[in-house]
Amino acid sequence: MGPLFPQELISDPLNLFIAIFIGIGFGIGLEAGGFTNTRKLAGVFYGYDFVVLKVFFTAALTGAIGLFLMDSYGLIDINLTFYPKTFWIPTLIAGIVMGLGFILGGFCPGTSICAASTGKIDGIAFVGGVFIGIFGYAFTYESLFQNLRSKGGLGKANIAEKLGMSNELFIFIVLIIAIIAFIVVDKIQKRVNEKKPVEKIEELGL
Amino acid sequence: MKNLDKFIIGLMLITGIWLLMSNNNNDNTKVSPHELQQKLIQRTRFYTTEDVAKAIISKDPSLQLIDIRTADEYNKFTLKGAINIPLKDLLKKENLDYFDQDVYNTVIFSNGSSNSDVAWMILTRLGYKNIYIMDGGLNAWVDNILRPKYNPIVWDRKQEDLYEFRKGASFYFGGGSTVSSGNEQASKPKKKLIKRKKKEVTGGCG
Numbered sequence: 001m002g003p004l005f006p007q008e009l010i011s012d013p014l015n016l017f018i019a020i021f022i023g024i025g026f027g028i029g030l031e032a033g034g035f036t037n038t039r040k041l042a043g044v045f046y047g048y049d050f051v052v053l054k055v056f057f058t059a060a061l062t063g064a065i066g067l068f069l070m071d072s073y074g075l076i077d078i079n080l081t082f083y084p085k086t087f088w089i090p091t092l093i094a095g096i097v098m099g100l101g102f103i104l105g106g107f108c109p110g111t112s113i114c115a116a117s118t119g120k121i122d123g124i125a126f127v128g129g130v131f132i133g134i135f136g137y138a139f140t141y142e143s144l145f146q147n148l149r150s151k152g153g154l155g156k157a158n159i160a161e162k163l164g165m166s167n168e169l170f171i172f173i174v175l176i177i178a179i180i181a182f183i184v185v186d187k188i189q190k191r192v193n194e195k196k197p198v199e200k201i202e203e204l205g206l
Numbered sequence: 207m208k209n210l211d212k213f214i215i216g217l218m219l220i221t222g223i224w225l226l227m228s229n230n231n232n233d234n235t236k237v238s239p240h241e242l243q244q245k246l247i248q249r250t251r252f253y254t255t256e257d258v259a260k261a262i263i264s265k266d267p268s269l270q271l272i273d274i275r276t277a278d279e280y281n282k283f284t285l286k287g288a289i290n291i292p293l294k295d296l297l298k299k300e301n302l303d304y305f306d307q308d309v310y311n312t313v314i315f316s317n318g319s320s321n322s323d324v325a326w327m328i329l330t331r332l333g334y335k336n337i338y339i340m341d342g343g344l345n346a347w348v349d350n351i352l353r354p355k356y357n358p359i360v361w362d363r364k365q366e367d368l369y370e371f372r373k374g375a376s377f378y379f380g381g382g383s384t385v386s387s388g389n390e391q392a393s394k395p396k397k398k399l400i401k402r403k404k405k406e407v408t409g410g411c412g
Contacts, residue, residue: 072228
């Protein structure tokens with residue numbers, strides 16, 4: 001049956017219309033989870049709050065398990081979903097830039113927009129930076145980034161295939177790793193907070 | 207660890223195991239009637255006679271031509287480099303190895319289109335990739351490539367270009383004469399097979 005859009009089962013405007021509601025839900029979720037506060041994201045790097053790591057691991061696994069379950073029952077054709085090609089060199093560099101931005105700014109692109117819309121000044125400043133980055137990239141693309149962009153192309157890289165196992169088994173292994181990570185970060189969080197308690201965001205009234 | 211965390215971890219474990227189980231009773235090597243219908247409607251399974259001619263002239267290494275007519279017909283006339291696998295022998299193990307690979311684009315042809323369509327459907331149902339049909343078969347080949355005609359009612363740039371190409375191709379293939387020595391073809395050793403290693407059933411992601 002699915003995916004709906006690539007098979008033209010729904011029109012372009014309807015696709016955008018649905019996207020708006022998904023986006024609203026995502027924004028509400030981020031705000032409700034306290035992600036619009038920089039301390040939440042930065043907490044991962046200082047070790048006092050690992051909610052972000054848990055949320056992203058859970059989200060990725062929910063998506064993966066859900067998609068492949070639907071695929072195995074014929075509700076969606078996984079081959080028709082968007083599968084970006086991997087270019088490991090630019091991805092690595094961008095990952096470093098993004099990680100640095102996480103620690104310095106305390107936002108990721110999505111949460112910065114949420115924070116800006118709730119009126120947080122640091123969020124607004126961060127969004128300003130995002131736009132400077134976007135335009136900066138666009139205007140220097142030909143002179144700086146054009147060559148870099150296609151370096152280290154691996155095509156459609158699929159780790160499970162490279163390791164010679166089924167996608168389902170690979171997802172299950174990642175799931176086990178995630179659960180172990182959950183338990184370990186919980187212990188770290190407890191230890192850090194016992195040593196040097198950080199006031200909870202809720203208590204600060206931010 | 208909070209109860210909610212435990213609940214989520216439990217839920218994910220259950221769905222993860224469900225996913226693993228669903229993998230076992232899901233035979234991804236077969237194509238569902240639904241998908242088959244989708245593929246049948248699309249015109250993407252066709253190679254035009256011009257596409258085939260271009261590939262032969264440019265010695266496209268990824269082209270694998272399969273003649274599914276009888277050996278007698280094959281010996282009388284066939285396309286350059288074509289391999290003879292009569293339709294009735296299609297499902298023989300040694301013949302299927304020609305199709306069960308993802309290195310070549312396999313183009314099937316017979317006199318018309320219907321026999322090739324039968325072969326295409328069987329092979330697609332078996333889950334083989336990159337299987338195509340030469341549109342119109344050898345009849346179209348003779349009409350379009352070997353004896354091209356040009357009598358447009360109104361002048362059309364596209365038609366003229368097409369005709370120019372066909373005339374060139376006709377010259378290349380020794381047009382006018384439909385007799386090409388089949389023996390010469392038959393003595394040509396069959397292409398070396400690159401057998402695809404049989405993989406475990408992978409998920410939807412091929």
